[in-house]
Structure formats: structure tokens, C-alpha cells
Amino acid sequence: MQPAFEQMGLALSEVSFVVVDLETTGGAPGAHAITEIGAVRVRAGQVLSEMGTLVNPGAVIPPQITLLTGITNAMVAGAPMVAQALERFLGWAGLDEPGTVLVAHNARFDVGHLRAAARELGLRWPEPVVVDTLALARRAWSRAEVPNHRLATLSSFVGSPTRPTHRALDDARATVDVLHAALEELATLGVTHVEDLATASDPVPAARRAKSRLADGLPSTPGVYEFVSSTGEVLYVGSAVDLRRRVRSYFTAAERRTRVAQMLDTTVDVRVIPTPTEVEARVRELRLIDELDPVVNRHSRHPRRRPWLRLAGGAQPRLVSTTLLGTEEVSCAVGPFASRSALRDAQRAAESVLRLRSWDGHGAAGLAPQQEPAQQAELARRALSGECDVVAAPLLERVAALAAAERFEEAGLWTARLRSFLEASRRAEAVRPLLACPHLVAARRREGGGWELVAVRWGRLAGSAVTPPGADPRPAVTALRSTAQAVQRPERVGQATSVEETLLLAEWVLEDGARLVEVGAEDPAAEAVGAQMDVCAALTWPVGAAARHQRVLRAEG
Template sequence: MGTPLREVTFVVVDLETTGGGPGAHAITEIGAVKVRGGVVDSEFSTLVNPGAAIPAQITVMTGITNAMVAGAPPVGQALAAFLDWADLTAPTTVAVAHNARFDLGHLRGAARALGLDWHEPAVLDTLALARRAWPRTSVPNHKLGTLAAFVGSPTTPAHRALDDARATMDVLHAALEALGPQGVTHFEDLSTATDPVPSSRRVKSRLADGLPAAPGVYQFLSPAGQVLYVGSAVNLHRRVRSYFTAAEKRTKVARMLDTTVAVRTIETPTELEARVRELRLIAELDPPVNRRSRSPRRRPWLCLSATPHPHLALTTALPLAEAGCAVGPFPSRTAAREAQRAAESVLRLDAWDGRAARSVRRNDSPADADTALRALSGEIDLVAGPLLARIAELSAAERYEEAGLWTRRLRALLLGACRAEKARPLLTCPHLLAARRREGGGWELVDVRWGRLAGSAVTPPGADPRPTIATLRATAQVVDRPARVGADTSVEETALLADWVLDAGARLVEIEGDDGDAGGEPATLCWPVGAAARHRRVIDAEG
């Protein structure tokens, strides 16, 4: 849940200065109050010799004269004493000031100018906090003196550091009390407490109360129980709570939050399983606010048709047996057609502009069909090479619009080839078990069958992972060999698993067929030598 505000130490500070910019010769007085749980722990106050004359107008305002600071400690000594007293580097200590940019800016500037260690603390500005707590309809302005009187502070600010710090402390407590019902209740809330978020939305941060600080999937629900949005998180509590702060800037999501009345979660053992469940729930529920991962089974592939006159075709029903000689899936039919035109313009199995195949087919169409199969099976350079040469010729002739057109088409083809190359090893693998070390120790394990996540588990630090591996293998979901790609599992899920399983940080524990016990042929996990991803300049051309 985080650290309650009663356990946070607030160091409320105020400075008086010569009126100059931050540096080694500006501070004339430091006053501060250290408070925790509403109780003052200690106070700090000292005049400071700035090493420079105090202007007359500043003396009139503050009452601090050159004579008063003549015997005071110099800036370096006073600042070092303050930093030692304040202990601003403590994990739940917050520096507080009214118009914090001014006071913290002078402290930072002086420390750096004098070579003192300065570590940026957590900062809370009572000026911004008061603007969130009390709009101009409640107070005429947000000056410290006005706010101190408004909240009933016994201290009247008078441009002396300690009195102003005491008044700021009273404003801080009153503002936090006012914002408590809006969800500002923990140390973790302070970083967004001054964000311009409507109070009606911020108060809904309580929907995160009680959620576990663990991986999982979350669903925002409407008053009618409709699932409006699905997401996944490493830490469910922290992620859900973040939606009700200014960190969430998406207009559509903000409107959704205004109608949300509940949050439903599913805790998972690993982040990877959470992301997979997110994909599956989006495909199943089709939430209105989710943009991505919708209708994954309707995405087209580019393949070679099995007809007497071979030609390139688009299909959303690709047999698994043909997964090794197809490119895709594409995010849209428009992107697939662009890729098809790029391939057809080189392979000449069919006219890329839609004319009959026989009008452009060569006499050696079987050889062309063989070339097309090779291109779709991993030798994408058979198409990319000629197209890159064509683009170079067009650019040399200053036909930049045409060059851009063919670059766009080639890019669509290469992106489809990248997706296919990533998914193929897992799509055609009956069973694979992989492991990755966890940051805090132990192992994260996943079981993948025919490109689908069949189960996941974690082991504690220092424990032998083999018993967990055996349990995972025995309890993982049974997945039958699908008749076609995407029949039971979206390729998006398979690609997500491929990123995890085939990453350099993962270890392959077992693959069906490797030891001869599982039957069948040994599994093969590999990428083509001329992988499409090496054409990074084209792929990133519009990215």
C-alpha cells in the first residue's frame, strides 16, 4: 500500500536572501521545522553571512541588516549544518517550502557553488498544494500570509525564516487534510498531489486500496458491469492507482475513468503471464477503450496459393503446416496489400496492380513459384535486394515520390517477415520450457506449447528449481496441435512469448524431442541467415 503520511518526515524550510540569484553569496537566513505525524520533532534557525552586502530594500522587507549577519556563520558552514540536521536523503523524508522552486533552488545553487554534496530530495510545494486544495473561490489568493490566516495558523509570516517555516507547516497540514478524501493519503501520492486532476477522479484512487503489489491483470468496470478497459501490470496496486493522477494523459482513458465504479483484478505468478492474459481478455471481451490487440484472428498472412497458376494471396486461415512459408500477420489488410505489391513486383507471379497473372507471368512459372516459396520462407532478400536497387535508381533520378512509395511497400513486407520469423520457432514447437533469473533471485519459468503459454511459475531465491519445473510440466495446460495458425492462440501472444523465451537472458530447459523421450522429431529453434530485421534502416524509415 505504501507509506502512510503519518510516517513521513516533512522538513519545512524557508530562506531569506539578498535578492540575488542562487549561488554562494545569496542566503541570509535559514529557518526550518522537522515534523512527523503532526508533531514537531525539532527546529533549525540561523542567520547567515552571505559574504555580500544586503540591499536596503531587502532590509526594509525582512528586517535583516548587514550588522545582524556580520558575526553569523558563512553560507557554507550554515548550509552544511542545515543539511546534516535535515537528513534530506532519508527514504521517506520530504522537503517542503512555499514556492519551493525559490527556496530549493537557492539551497541547490549554494551547495553546488560551494562544492557541498547535494542529493535531490523529494519536494512538496505548498503553493501548488494549496491551489489544489482551495480554489480561488475559497481564498482570494495563495500567498503564504493569506493561507496562514485562512487555516488559522498561530504564526503570522513576516519574512523571517523560522516564522515563515512554521506558518508553512500549518498550511501543509491543512492542505493535506483537505486533500485526504481525494486520495492523498500516502507518501507515494505526494509526487502527484499537485497535479491538475479533477477531485472527482482523484478520489477514485481508493479503488486501488487492497489490490496486491504483485503482477496481474486489471479490468475497469462500468456501473452496468461492462469491462471498459483491460491492462496488465508488474504491481497491480501501483499501476491502478497511477490512473487517477496526472500521469494518465490519454483523453479517452480519462473519460473512461470518470465512469468507472470498480476494478477487477487477476493476480498472476509472473509479469509475462499477466501480459498474455491481457491479450486474451482483450480479444475475448473487446473492451471499448482498448486500442490494440483487438480481433487478432482476423489479421492476414501473405502466402503462395495452391492453384494451377501459383500467385501470392492473402489469408486469415493459414494452415499450421504452411507457417514456415508465409509472411505475417499484418496489422491490417491495407498493410498486407502493400507488402503483396512489393513482392509481386519482383516475383512476377501476379501483377501487383491487379492485372491477370498470365499477362506478366514468365514461361518458367514453376521456377518463379519456387523463388516465391524461398522468399516467403526466410530468404526475403530475394525481394528486398531488387527493390532496394529500384529505390536507389529512382532516388538517383530524383523520382523521390516513387522511391518513397516503394520504400513504404518494402517496409510493410519486411515488418511482416520480421513477425513471421519471430513467431515460427514457437508456432511449430510442441513443447518448450524456458527459465530466466529473477532480479531478486530465484527463477521465472514458462511452459510454451504450440506457441501458447501453457503455464508459468517462480522459484524462491536459493531454491532448487527442478521440483518446480517438474510440477509446471505436469500441471501445464494441455494444448493440441492446432490445424491453423491463430485458431486457438493469437500470433501476438506467440510473438510476446518469443521475445521472452528466445531472449539472450533466457535458458532453454527442455524442448520436446530433444531427449527422445517425448517422441516425434527434435524441435528446431532458429532464424534465417538473411533475417528481415537486418534491414533496420528501411524498417525504421517511418518509425
């Protein structure tokens, strides 16, 4: 089972293990099956407390079960009923307390009975982190070392002073010794934290799992990490909310990417750059990938080479692709595109409506008639400046007509072309406001209280900060304004920073949950009211924005 969020990164020496064993009637899990509960709480190898009780199941114990366990109907006649015993166990165990893990040998049986009984009796089951010593033992010791992985065999193998007797508390004590021996064995394979337990039985090469120690000592803060080879080459760059937890996760079976797994085998070091906020970590990740071009990073590479679609001047208007777009031109362009093929699809969608090329005439329903060059240019400017309906409305009519004629393949082709145009338009709509803004400070509430603050200048992250819970954020805003990086107004898109960074910031700054604190010049006192209004006007979306067409944008390709 996956560990709870607050327990990720918790060292096993800090964990309270509640080791439990049940005896039952042999019947199906539920409120009338449990005949005995035994449990031991341990931490750092030391027994903290024990609990044991017989349980009246409210049902007859079959003779064969009595023969196995020694528990008779007479023995449980005066014992607590299942509801009372289970309430006592849950109160003692504290399974919803941070840092507590439930352990059993063949946990599916014991935990299944506990969960089913709690559900049937209307008791709250806390869904704790569960560790199965049977699975751990199978990973720790092969059949060449032990003939089987039964509790009696394992307890003898590890030298436990307690022999399992099919009585709950004795079996729980034996399970404690098996747990400690298995964890000691698996520690050499890098199983040292709670999150490692979830994948300890997975087939991860021992040498790779052992490298999880590279995460030891890393801070549990946001930041950027770099996997480094023996020659000092940066192989991979990533960002994380919790650096230690994220780096450790690479050395478990949770990591299934072949290229990354191969990279881990050649990694000898992990370098990190802590950051105050997650958004700064993600921005630094983009910048480092752009700068270092790591061999394993597939995404976010060469962001400055991605093309845009713009209107070319001249007597005959036409759409052209470019990777060099002036900042004044971004107001009448869409992009950037992830690929040349996506650009070609969007270009064909727009040109088919705007009649900027000659067509074969197939499926012309819903398209605008041929117009004068000046009219074509004006229509194209509107389509590329945020009025997506200029292209979307006629194409949607065309798709509907093709579908009605059962020409589904053609309808799907034009839908895909329209989607490429709308996706590029949506990206352009997101970056335009920030690319036109000399200074902006935005804030978001932190989950635990306080604020995250970011300063953005000409589409580039200029600084970030956090405030503690309950503190007045205004001094932090003033400090951020004065310490933020000075950014010169760029002459072309991608000069101050990559568009990918600006898109990331737009998502953070302009979506629900963010508050705009300052908008305008770096020095608000020097900003004319009219100029501030111009910038604020840029932070709006046109009525015909791409977001209106969610049905097309969300459709499967």
C-alpha cells in the same frame, strides 16, 4: 516533479516531509546568496525534529533585505559559511532516503537556491521528490475562500499558531500547518499517496479524482485489472507491474486519453487478477481482451482475424491473404498484418520482385526477369520462409535508382511497401520457433534477485513462476513443468492461442537476457535426441532475416 519509483504507491501517512524555508541576500541563486536555513521534519501530522541556522553568505546583505528579514551583516558574521550550513542541512534532511519528500512554499525559489548552491560548491544534490505548498493551496482553496495564496494569508486562514516573520524556521513551521491543512482538504479529492502530489494541482474533476479510492487495498504485484460499470460490464482491461500504482494513476492528470477519461466517469469498480510475473499479466490481458471485447480497448482486439500472406498452389504461383493458416504453412508465410492495407503493401512489394503479376513497367530497375512458374514458386517460397533479401535487395536497388532520378515520392512509396513486407517477415520469424515447440522453459533474472520462469507450449503460455533470491531454481523448474497447462498441438495458427500472445512470448523468451532451460517434449526423459535437435534448430534465425534491414524498419513511415 515525478516521484521516485520506490515511492510510488506510498501513502502520505507514511511519508517524511522535510519542510524548508530560506532567507537570502536577494541575489541570484548560488554559493553566496543564502543567509538562513530553517526546516521541520514531520510524519503523520507529528513534528519529528527541527533545524535552523543563520548562514554567512560571504557577501554583503543589502539594507532593504535587512529591513525585510531583520538579518544583519553582524548577525551572520560568525555563522557557518554556506558550504558548512548546506552540508549540515543535507545530512539532517536525508533527502535521498526512501519515503522522504522535500516541501517549500513557492518551492521554485527555495529549492532553486539549494540546488544551485550545492552545484556551485560541489555537493551532491539528491533530486528528491518536491512538493510546493503554493500549488497545493491554489488547488485546495479558491480565491473565493482566500484573497491570495501568500504564506502569511494561508497560515492565518488555516489557524496556524505560527505567523510568518521572514525568518526561516518560523516560516517553515507555518508552512507545515499549511501543508497539513491542504492535504486534509485534498484528501476528499483522492490525494492520499505520493504519486497524487505530482498531479494534485492539475485540473482533474473532483468526482474522478475521488475514485482513486478504488485502488485502495489492491496488491502492489503484477496482474491484470478490469474497470467495471454499474451494470457489471467490463469497460477496459489492462496489465501492470504494480496493480495499485497503475490503477491509481488513471485518476490523475497523467491520464489524457479522452475515451479512457469518459470510461472512468462511468466506472464503479475495479477487479484485479494478481499474477506471479509481468509476462503472465500481459498474456492474461490479451486473452481477456479477446474474450470480453471491452468497448474502450482499441488495441489487441480480434487478434485471430489478422491476415497472413502465403503462397497458393496451382499451375501459376500467386500470393494470397488468409486468416486461416495451418501450422505446417507458417514456415512459408509472413504475418500477421495489423491491417489489410499493410498486407496489400507487402503483397505488392513481393509480387513486383517475384513477377507474379503483370506490371505497367514503370521503374522496373533492379527487378528479376520473368521466370518459369516452378522457378517463381521456389523464389516465392524462399522469400516467405525467411530469405527476405530475395525481395529486399532488388527493391532497395529500385529505391536507390528512383532517388537518384529524383523521383522521391515513388522511392518513398516503395520503401513503405518494403517496410510492410519486412515487418510481417519479422513477426513470422519470431513466432515460428514457438509454434513448432511442444515445450519450452525459459528464465530471466529478477532485478532484486531470483528468477522469473515461463513455460511455453505450442506458442501458448502454459505457466509461470518466480524463485526467491538465492534459492536453487531447479526445483521450481521441475514444479513448473509438472503443473504447466497441457496444450494439444494445434492444427492451425491461432487455435491454441492468439499470434499476439506468441509474439509477446517470443519477445520475452528469445531476446537478450533470457536463458533457455528446457526445450523439447513436456517430459525431457521421453524426448529423442534427434527431435530435441530439430526443435533447437527451429530456435534460430535465417541469414537473410528481416532484422538485417533495421534502416528500413526504423525509418519514418
